[in-house]
Amino acid sequence: MxxxxxxxxxxxxxxxxxxxxxxxxxxxxxxxxxxxxxxxxxxxxxxxxxxxxxxxxxxxxxxxxxxxxxxxxxxxxxxxxxxxxxxxxxxxxxxxxxxxxxxxxxxxxxxxxxxxxxxxxxILGMTGLTAYFGMTDIGEPQEGETLLVSGAAGAVGSVASQIGKIYGMKVIGIAGSDEKINMIQEQFDVDAGINYKSTDDMTAAIKDSTPDGIDVYYDNVGGEILDAAMNKINRHGRVINCGAIALYNETGQPTGPRLEVTLVKKSVKMQGFIVSNYQDRFQEGIKQLAQWLQEGKLKxxxxxxxxxxxxxxxxxxxxxxxxxxxxxxxxxx
Amino acid sequence: MxxxxxxxxxxxxxxxxxxxxxxxxxxxxxxxxxxxxxxxxxxxxxxxxxxxxxxxxxxxxxxxxxxxxxxxxxxxxxxxxxxxxxxxxxxxxxxxxxxxxxxxxxxxxxxxxxxxxxxxxxILGMTGLTAYFGMTDIGEPQEGETLLVSGAAGAVGSVASQIGKIYGMKVIGIAGSDEKINMIQEQFDVDAGINYKSTDDMTAAIKDSTPDGIDVYYDNVGGEILDAAMNKINRHGRVINCGAIALYNETGQPTGPRLEVTLVKKSVKMQGFIVSNYQDRFQEGIKQLAQWLQEGKLKxxxxxxxxxxxxxxxxxxxxxxxxxxxxxxxxxx
Incomplete structure (x- = not known):
């Protein structure tokens, strides 16, 4: 049957x-x-x-x-x-x-x-692989660096945050409720969280949470949270443009602060991607994510x-x- | 003495x-x-x-x-x-x-x-090296691709344009006078030129000049010419953010169209740099530029x-x- x-x-x-x-x-x-x-x-x-x-x-x-x-x-x-x-x-x-x-x-x-x-x-499927290739290939994570993640409680952001911890980064997560902030701190060992829905001034909140600036920003949302992150991006910073959900429902062309002067002055990279770009390397990603899962490093x-x-x-x-x-x-x- | x-x-x-x-x-x-x-x-x-x-x-x-x-x-x-x-x-x-x-x-x-x-x-000093590392390290040039260069008659832009030709790219140069456009076409073999000072609609002019879209944009100016270029950027396009002279004299924070949706949807990379990032590789760059100069490929x-x-x-x-x-x-x- x-x-x-x-x-x-x-x-x-x-x-x-x-x-x-x-x-x-x-x-x-x-x-x-x-x-x-x-x-x-x-x-x-x-x-x-x-x-x-x-x-x-x-x-x-x-x-x-x-x-x-x-x-x-x-x-x-x-x-x-x-x-x-x-x-x-x-x-x-x-x-x-x-x-x-x-x-x-x-x-x-x-x-x-x-x-x-x-x-x-x-975690060994598309969401895990999206976080893996964004973080490792575009993010080039280094021990001791600071990682900021938006959408940090989501399927992709929660894996990106944990990969940051595996690489020895200080990880700050942005999410939309106190419950989610508690989850990412308790379950995924994120160092600090920002509830963007209860925060008036994201630029100030990000500044307070990243005393050493931001080396890698894993961006799932775009828009004003991206702007706020760019104010604290470090020299040789990397921005992983994974999504821009804050803009997907906008009609017309959204505008915002120009970023090119920051890119030049600070030698910053911004790179967009979709997971299928890495089709040829899926097995590598799955193997690494599975190993971290077995070792208890990923939850x-x-x-x-x-x-x-x-x-x-x-x-x-x-x-x-x-x-x-x-x-x-x-x-x- | x-x-x-x-x-x-x-x-x-x-x-x-x-x-x-x-x-x-x-x-x-x-x-x-x-x-x-x-x-x-x-x-x-x-x-x-x-x-x-x-x-x-x-x-x-x-x-x-x-x-x-x-x-x-x-x-x-x-x-x-x-x-x-x-x-x-x-x-x-x-x-x-x-x-x-x-x-x-x-x-x-x-x-x-x-x-x-x-x-x-x-050409074997800072301006040549700036063009060389921007083009080769960030631009990842491929034969048959389309390269757009702003400030194409300048010390850096003219070398970037010629490196594009060496890699077999179709090269479109943007400059500020008909004399400069003639020079880059006749002396540096650039395929087409756009005089931005006599062009009302840069988006339309760039569109007309790049029927296959833009794979690499070597940007010396930023601002509205960057916006126009981003409208025609191809999937997996690379933007080399070398300068943003259009914005250097602005007071306050200039705004413009947001680019993050284009970055994600088209898997585009934008990367800023200064030549001293490549200090360890200057000898490599000088050797290659000198060889091209001897072979008559660079003028x-x-x-x-x-x-x-x-x-x-x-x-x-x-x-x-x-x-x-x-x-x-x-x-x-």
């Missing part, structure tokens, strides 16, 4: 279970060059909401009456693929199906001896829901904040 | 010969660890005017009644230094004196077999004036534009 979950309505406002439809289908068999995959863990993520709209973005919208896709960990049940054999675990963008075939060209191995399989959807939070039939509800629950950390649905062992 | 030139008045407006004083002094002898240097070529540069003001900047002001300093090529006449022997040529920041001693710690070798000695004050313009006594007047003549390219005073052979 096989099942799939189709998107049958484009949600209006909060998604509802009636936007999805379960369908029983045949279990396929692998053709030459393919693997037959059994789904084990399914990632549900807020960004999937965007793909349910009929709007072009940096990623294609989902089609109606077709299966939803997200990051999935699966086990090879049958292989006609040179590279993979029965029992291998793979992770990548797959359909919400219990069984499916794939040529595996876009999939990566997941090693259960290295980390729990669900971790490949979070991650996850909420695991049980059963294939629970996938739509788990996705909907994201918008009520019912998850702590990464939300994952366990479908099989 | 030895002579030196002192700064005796801080110039008001255009410098005058009466701001300087010639003085006969004893010819020194080298002590242990020192060389006795005979001055051969003296660089006169507009930036020296800034050091004649009693204002702190990124470089110390000249003292009154003390010798002026600039980049000088000299020959070792006597050596008590382990590293250098009689007849060696050295270049670096030295006093306006016919003879002086130095511990040579801030000096670099100049090889007359590699290039004419005067070139070590221009340089210079105006050579004869005689130690002409140094102040040559400096003053800079402000009347009496030089073509780099202004150098020849003192000896």
């Amino acid at each position: 096989n099942k799939q979950i189709l998107l049958v309505n484009r949600p209006k406002g909060k998604p509802q279970t009636s936007d999805f439809k379960f369908e029983e289908i045949d279990k396929p068999t692998a053709r030459d060059g393919e693997v037959l995959l059994k789904t084990l863990y399914v990632s549900v993520d807020p960004y999937l909401r965007g793909r349910m709209r009929d709007e072009k973005s940096y990623i294609e919208p989902f089609e109606l009456d077709a299966p939803v896709k997200s990051s999935i960990v699966a086990i090879v049940e049958e292989s006609k693929h040179d590279q993979y054999k029965e029992g291998d675990h793979l992770v990548g963008m797959l359909d919400w199906k219990m069984y499916q075939t794939s040529d595996a060209s876009e999939l990566r191995p997941a090693d259960p001896d290295q980390a729990p399989l669900s971790a490949y959807l979070g 991650h939070e996850e909420t695991i829901v049980d059963g294939f039939d629970e996938i739509p509800q788990a996705f909907i629950d994201l918008f009520d904040g019912k998850n702590k950390g990464k939300m994952v649905v366990k479908v099989g062992d | 030895n002579k030196q030139i002192l700064l005796v008045n801080r110039p008001k407006g255009k410098p005058q010969t009466s701001d300087f004083k010639f003085e006969e002094i004893d010819k020194p002898t080298a002590r242990d660890g020192e060389v006795l240097l005979k001055t051969l070529y003296v660089s006169v540069d507009p930036y020296l005017r800034g050091r004649m003001r009693d204002e702190k900047s990124y470089i110390e002001p000249f003292e009154l009644d003390a010798p002026v300093k600039s980049s000088i090529v000299a020959i070792v006449e006597e050596s008590k230094h382990d590293q250098y022997k009689e007849g060696d040529h050295l270049v670096g920041m030295l006093d306006w004196k016919m003879y002086q001693t130095s511990d040579a710690s801030e000096l670099r070798p100049a090889d007359p077999d590699q290039a004419p000695l005067s070139a070590y004050l221009g 340089h313009e210079e105006t050579i004036v004869d005689g130690f006594d002409e140094i102040p007047q040559a400096f003053i003549d800079l402000f009347d534009g009496k030089n073509k390219g780099k202004m150098v005073v020849k003192v000896g052979d």
